[in-house]
Amino acid sequence: MNLSNIAVQLYTLRDYCQNEADLEQTLRKVREIGYEAVQVSGIGPIAPERVKQLADAEGLRICATHVSLDSMVNDFDNTVQMHKLWNCKYVGLGSIPDEYRTNGEGYSTFAKQATEIGRKLKEHDLQFIYHNHQFEYQKFAGRTGMDILQQESDPAAVGFELDTYWVHVGGVNPVDAIHQVKGRMGVVxxxxxEIVDYKQVFAEIGEGNLNFKAIIEACREIGVEWYVVEQDVCRRDPFESLAISFNNLKQFL
Structure with missing residues (x-):
């Protein structure tokens, strides 16, 4: 990990990215903090060409996205075109659709669908990546949903974008989970x-209980390309939260 491959997940700043003017100001603030890349997710209906112009103006690379499964299936050509425009290799899906979550067969079906999509994206030099939450760690006949996704999808076509918070909530050591996707994770x-008033809450990197020294080392060992900071809910100004995370990550450079 180095400064140039630490990115912001714009979902963290979704309330400040719903129109062109706000996105422009948001990207400027992100760059002022010190970030050199962003993941596009949760922004408003802004033309991809304009997103590219605004990011370029601030010297920010677009390292990954989250797009809908519907976009991947029913608007495939435009999805490819957008990622090519952004020079963005990683096409991310933020969550498995609800209908696949209830049993092992659903995860198996989705693993096959993800493989098909991933193989089509590979033809355009793009990489499908899947972002987890905690529910993928529910077990079905002795295997978690994540086990099924990893075991029944094509490793060349389906990559993973592990989320350290949700892996931990799912009852798995993030370091172990990272090693399990060796060769399949370019983005983390x-x-x-953090625990506050007996409840688990989202926290800035280094301000909570996860062992980020070990997490970063594991990511290095498996060759992670992009380290993306995300905080679903911030208990202070989200730009301040992102600055705290960025500054705390510097100790691991």
Missing amino acids: HLKDL
Whole structure:
């Protein structure tokens, strides 16, 4: 990990990215903090060409996205075109659709669908990546949903974008989970967890209880390309939260 491959997940700043003017100001603030890349997710209906112009103006690379499964299936050509425009290799899906979550067969079906999509994206030099929450760690006949996704999808076509917070909530050591996707993870989501008033809450990197020294080392060992900071809910100004996370990550450079 170095400064140039630490990115912001714009979902953290979604309330400040719903129109062109706000996105422009948001990207400027992100760059002023010191970030050199962003993941596009949760922004408003802004033309991809304009998103590219605004990011370029601030010297920010677009390292990954989250797009809908519907976009991947029913608007495939435009999805490819957008990622090519952004020079963005990683096409991310933020969550498995609800209908696949209830049993092992659903995860198996989705693993096949993800493989098909991933193989089509590969033809355009793009990489499908899947972002987890905690529910993928529910077990079905002795295997978690994540086990099924990893075991029944094509490793060349389906990559993973592990989220350290949700892996931990799912009852798995993030370091172990990272090693399990060796060769299949170019993008990781870094997110800390803190206990406040007996409840788990999202926290800035280094302000919670996760062992980020070990997490970063594991990511290095498996060759992670992009380290993306995400915080679903911030208990202070989200730009301040992102600055705290960025500054705390510097100790691991």
